[in-house]
Amino acid sequence: MNFPPVKYSSDSDMNLVEQKNNSQKRKIIKHLFLYGAMANTDLGRFVKLSTPKIISLLNELKNEGMIEELGQGSSSGGRRPNLYGNKEDAFYIVGISINIYQTSVAIFNAKNQKITGDHILPLTITHGNSIVDPIVQFTENIIQEKQIARDKIWGIGIEMPGLVDSETGINKTYMVSKRPVAEVFRKKFGMEVLIENDAKTRAFAELRFGAAQSKRNVLTVHLDWGIGLGIIVNGKLYKGRDGFAGEFGHLPMVDNGILCNCGKTGCLETIASGTAIVRMAKEGLKEKRSSLLGQLVDNDPEKIEIRSVVQAANMGDQFSISMLANVGQWLGKGMAYLIQIFNPESIILGGQISEASQFILPPIQQAIHIFCNPELGNEIEIKVSELGSQAGIQGVAALLLERVLDKK
Amino acid sequence: MNFPPVKYSSDSDMNLVEQKNNSQKRKIIKHLFLYGAMANTDLGRFVKLSTPKIISLLNELKNEGMIEELGQGSSSGGRRPNLYGNKEDAFYIVGISINIYQTSVAIFNAKNQKITGDHILPLTITHGNSIVDPIVQFTENIIQEKQIARDKIWGIGIEMPGLVDSETGINKTYMVSKRPVAEVFRKKFGMEVLIENDAKTRAFAELRFGAAQSKRNVLTVHLDWGIGLGIIVNGKLYKGRDGFAGEFGHLPMVDNGILCNCGKTGCLETIASGTAIVRMAKEGLKEKRSSLLGQLVDNDPEKIEIRSVVQAANMGDQFSISMLANVGQWLGKGMAYLIQIFNPESIILGGQISEASQFILPPIQQAIHIFCNPELGNEIEIKVSELGSQAGIQGVAALLLERVLDKK
DNA sequence: AATACTTTAGTTAAAAAATTAAAAAGATTT
DNA sequence: AAATCTTTTTAATTTTTTAACTAAAGTATT
Numbered sequence: 001m002n003f004p005p006v007k008y009s010s011d012s013d014m015n016l017v018e019q020k021n022n023s024q025k026r027k028i029i030k031h032l033f034l035y036g037a038m039a040n041t042d043l044g045r046f047v048k049l050s051t052p053k054i055i056s057l058l059n060e061l062k063n064e065g066m067i068e069e070l071g072q073g074s075s076s077g078g079r080r081p082n083l084y085g086n087k088e089d090a091f092y093i094v095g096i097s098i099n100i101y102q103t104s105v106a107i108f109n110a111k112n113q114k115i116t117g118d119h120i121l122p123l124t125i126t127h128g129n130s131i132v133d134p135i136v137q138f139t140e141n142i143i144q145e146k147q148i149a150r151d152k153i154w155g156i157g158i159e160m161p162g163l164v165d166s167e168t169g170i171n172k173t174y175m176v177s178k179r180p181v182a183e184v185f186r187k188k189f190g191m192e193v194l195i196e197n198d199a200k201t202r203a204f205a206e207l208r209f210g211a212a213q214s215k216r217n218v219l220t221v222h223l224d225w226g227i228g229l230g231i232i233v234n235g236k237l238y239k240g241r242d243g244f245a246g247e248f249g250h251l252p253m254v255d256n257g258i259l260c261n262c263g264k265t266g267c268l269e270t271i272a273s274g275t276a277i278v279r280m281a282k283e284g285l286k287e288k289r290s291s292l293l294g295q296l297v298d299n300d301p302e303k304i305e306i307r308s309v310v311q312a313a314n315m316g317d318q319f320s321i322s323m324l325a326n327v328g329q330w331l332g333k334g335m336a337y338l339i340q341i342f343n344p345e346s347i348i349l350g351g352q353i354s355e356a357s358q359f360i361l362p363p364i365q366q367a368i369h370i371f372c373n374p375e376l377g378n379e380i381e382i383k384v385s386e387l388g389s390q391a392g393i394q395g396v397a398a399l400l401l402e403r404v405l406d407k408k
Numbered sequence: 409m410n411f412p413p414v415k416y417s418s419d420s421d422m423n424l425v426e427q428k429n430n431s432q433k434r435k436i437i438k439h440l441f442l443y444g445a446m447a448n449t450d451l452g453r454f455v456k457l458s459t460p461k462i463i464s465l466l467n468e469l470k471n472e473g474m475i476e477e478l479g480q481g482s483s484s485g486g487r488r489p490n491l492y493g494n495k496e497d498a499f500y501i502v503g504i505s506i507n508i509y510q511t512s513v514a515i516f517n518a519k520n521q522k523i524t525g526d527h528i529l530p531l532t533i534t535h536g537n538s539i540v541d542p543i544v545q546f547t548e549n550i551i552q553e554k555q556i557a558r559d560k561i562w563g564i565g566i567e568m569p570g571l572v573d574s575e576t577g578i579n580k581t582y583m584v585s586k587r588p589v590a591e592v593f594r595k596k597f598g599m600e601v602l603i604e605n606d607a608k609t610r611a612f613a614e615l616r617f618g619a620a621q622s623k624r625n626v627l628t629v630h631l632d633w634g635i636g637l638g639i640i641v642n643g644k645l646y647k648g649r650d651g652f653a654g655e656f657g658h659l660p661m662v663d664n665g666i667l668c669n670c671g672k673t674g675c676l677e678t679i680a681s682g683t684a685i686v687r688m689a690k691e692g693l694k695e696k697r698s699s700l701l702g703q704l705v706d707n708d709p710e711k712i713e714i715r716s717v718v719q720a721a722n723m724g725d726q727f728s729i730s731m732l733a734n735v736g737q738w739l740g741k742g743m744a745y746l747i748q749i750f751n752p753e754s755i756i757l758g759g760q761i762s763e764a765s766q767f768i769l770p771p772i773q774q775a776i777h778i779f780c781n782p783e784l785g786n787e788i789e790i791k792v793s794e795l796g797s798q799a800g801i802q803g804v805a806a807l808l809l810e811r812v813l814d815k816k
Numbered sequence: 817a818a819t820a821c822t823t824t825a826g827t828t829a830a831a832a833a834a835t836t837a838a839a840a841a842g843a844t845t846t
Numbered sequence: 847a848a849a850t851c852t853t854t855t856t857a858a859t860t861t862t863t864t865a866a867c868t869a870a871a872g873t874a875t876t
Contacts, residue, residue, distance in 0.1 A: 015863080015864070016456070016458060016862090016863065016864090017832080017833070017862090017863070017864090039853085040853085040854085041852090041853075048424075049834085049835095050424060050834065050835050050836080051835095051853085051854075051855090052834075052835075052836095052854095052855085052856090053833085053834055053835080055854075055855085056833095056834095072842095072843095075842090075843065075844075075851085075852060075853080076844085076851080076852080077843075077844045077845065077850070077851050077852070078842080078843060078844070078850080078851040078852025078853065079841065079842040079843055079844095079851080079852050079853040079854070080842070080843065080852085080853075081852080081853060081854085082853085082854080163781075163783055172783055217646075217648055217649055217653075229749070231749075233641050233642070233646050234641070234642065234644055234646065236642055238625075238641050238642065239751075240625055240750055240751025240752065241625055241751050241752060241753045242751055242783070242784075243751070244751040244781075244783060244784055245625075245749065245750050245751040246749065246751075247748040247749065247751070247781060247784065248748070248749060250748055250781055251745055251748060251749075252741070252744070252745075252779045262781055263781075264778075264779065264781070333660070336660070337659055337660075337745065338749070340655040340656070340658055340659060341637070341639075341653065341654065341655065341656060341659075341746070341749065342648055342653050343647075343648025343649050343650055343651070343652040343653040343654075343655070344648065344649060345649045370672075371660045371672065373571075373652075373655060373658055373670055373671075373672070375571055375580055375650070375652060376650075376652055376655065423835075423836070424834090424835065424836090425834090425835065425836090425860080425861070447825085448825085448826085449824085449825075457862085457863095458862065458863050458864080459825085459826070459827090459863095460826090460827080460828085460862075460863075460864095461861085461862060461863080463826075463827085464862095483823080483824060483825080483870090483871065483872070484823080484824085484872080485822070485823045485824070485871075485872045485873065486822080486823040486824025486825065486870075486871060486872070487823080487824050487825040487826075487869060487870040487871055487872090488824085488825075488870075488871065488872095489824080489825060489826090490825085490826085
């Protein structure tokens with residue numbers, strides 16, 4: 001099956017010039033998608049071509065309906081440059097974020113603008129692929145609602161938790177079936193589909209749109225129900241042999257610790273994840289520990305969620321604060337490992353628990369000082385992501401587009 | 409100061425065509441250095457240029473004395489191709505390996521052939537830069553002996569232990585002085601000098617000449633007096649923000665452990681390095697533990713070296729074998745961390761302790777099974793480096809050449 | 817074993833493409 | 847309003863590719 005943009009493919013049966021032209025056009029489209037309108041000179045710096053050549057490529061793209069002129073930019077004393085940008089309706093991409101308890105869908109246009117509202121489907125992820133059909137149906141409805149021609153959708157990017165191999169399209173942890181999930185989706189949608197692990201898509205979002213934009217070596221730690229690690233090295237997202245790199249949450253931290261759902265004991269996730277916090281909070285409540293948490297959940301331990309603990313802590317609840325501090329200490333020790341191994345420029349924290357940064361950052365810093373060589377640990381920048389809740393969807397969508405455009 | 413090969417630099421005051429030509433020529437030289445003689449078609453696949461263009465570049469290089477024709481290659485049914493290769497005396501590079509107790513020097517020609525014998529200078533590395541002058545002298549003698557024109561030496565690569573930042577040319581651990589060591593060497597030699605940490609140069613050697621050649625994600629663990637980690641991700645050597653990535657030996661492994669020379673306690677190096685083994689062996693001998701080790705060192709504990717323990721183990725000595733097995737367990741646990749973080753294709757072991765692989769590989773494998781997610785740990789390939797003792801020198805030399813040729 | 821066929825490599829000249837350099841156009845500053 | 851600065855356009859020149867052709871070597875056929 002052939003998916004768009006076949007237009008700009010560079011098959012080996014093409015001649016060298018066509019191949020190079022198409023590769024350059026793809027670069028231009030990608031650049032305009034990511035960085036918005038731009039003057040020919042700036043594009044020239046990027047693709048390393050002379051002005052006449054770039055202008056001719058831009059004109060071709062204009063005639064093909066891909067890009068448009070967008071008036072003139074500013075000048076510091078000279079003729080103003082023409083600005084070029086992708087045409088909004090040149091193509092669309094779909095981003096789907098499958099979380100543990102819900103799935104969100106959004107559509108982006110060729111200017112990387114989200115053209116849909118918040119579409120959230122409450123759906124608990126399972127080991128099997130029972131949630132595939134509801135997600136496909138939900139997404140198709142949104143596409144139809146927006147009346148987008150199917151051939152203008154260049155693909156669908158799906159982020160999900162678990163051990164995801166985006167090459168084979170297999171998730172080893174969730175949505176397991178005979179055929180790779182990505183293939184199942186691809187068949188049902190009839191479009192290019194990319195699946196990727198959520199920690200990696202968020203790292204990619206930081207790299208393209210967030211705090212890692214101008215950096216080369218950054219780690220992102222996703223603190224939610226689980227603990228995920230995104231690795232950016234030499235300015236690229238790192239995935240490892242099978243795409244499983246970043247299993248930070250399953251580093252063995254405690255001897256004879258609690259059993260983890262991975263089958264081992266004492267993993268970092270058993271003591272420093274959202275799941276662990278909720279478990280500890282429930283135990284505390286059952287043991288009648290005095291805490292503001294009780295009020296927040298009507299004294300029903302089963303109602304406790306991550307946000308309950310964060311909320312209680314923000315209200316000054318001692319029990320919640322000390323839990324978070326303890327979590328911070330363990331995270332800090334784990335991050336000390338990462339810092340010594342990666343010597344990163346910065347570490348970016350995301351996920352629900354990062355919203356309690358005032359309680360976890362100090363113990364993290366402290367643990368880093370204790371366990372880290374000062375040459376590596378002292379100057380490290382640790383901060384909370386500034387990307388909102390849409391980071392994941394934006395990340396997969398952009399990742400999908402780049403894969404489509406990088407494909408020869 | 410201008411160093412060779414200014415000939416092929418691509419300054420921004422050149423026109424685009426010249427810049428591209430020179431960049432292509434540099435690529436060709438690098439390729440021929442690394443992979444030996446080659447046909448024009450093969451080079452074409454690599455630099456993506458048409459046959460006439462490549463032939464014209466090759467002819468220019470031939471006229472400039474850089475390359476030569478080397479007869480004809482084989483064909484599977486057709487005219488035989490002309491082979492092109494770097495001329496031996498087109499340029500030379502010098503590799504220097506500074507170890508804890510000795511320094512080795514070698515010179516390589518443009519075909520990456522070592523043209524010197526074994527030149528080893530016994531010299532103990534210090535915190536200050538007292539060994540700089542002896543090394544410069546020693547190296548200059550070798551250069552003079554070989555009667556190589558100075559302008560034909562494109563640079564000197566120096567590998568050394570410690571926290572090395574090759575960008576600034578500073579080693580934070582050894583050879584510390586007011587000015588960066590690399591600059592001190594550069595001044596004295598009057599040539600381009602690159603310094604790099606030894607674990608990284610060995611990783612690079614594996615990437616270019618060893619078991620990592622055809623792989624993209626590989627870790628190399630250098631087991632010697634210390635424990636070094638070389639990281640190859642996405643087919644490139646990873647160095648981190650300051651070049652300090654890979655401080656694997658200083659991961660905190662034991663609570664309330666022994667004091668490490670890094671200032672922290674319980675580092676992996678305090679229990680699983682060559683230094684640790686020798687320390688334990690000395691203690692054992694002093695406590696009159698019966699062991700073959702005693703015979704090997706005339707019952708003088710101070711004479712014990714890494715190789716004594718390896719040798720004793722190979723002779724069947726129970727004490728030495730159990731020490732190595734213990735070391736293997738700790739290394740295995742540490743490697744389980746690395747595997748879960750990097751999901752590498754393989755891990756390559758080097759250094760003196762890797763010579764006792766029969767005793768350390770089984771406990772390493774066992775620990776990996778215990779501490780690692782089976783999806784990541786089961787298929788991992790762990791093997792001992794096949795590169796000999798010259799790996800480090802070869803690695804820095806090649807690294808230096810690539811840096812010289814990659815510079816615009 | 818001779819011959820024709822196939823495959824691969826290298827050469828050449830025509831055609832195409834890209835760059836350079838110069839001129840024109842448009843905007844800002846003095 | 848002149849001078850300056852920057853971008854765009856244009857035309858000439860240079861470079862590169864394409865494609866046809868020659869060359870050389872192996873393979874198959876007679």
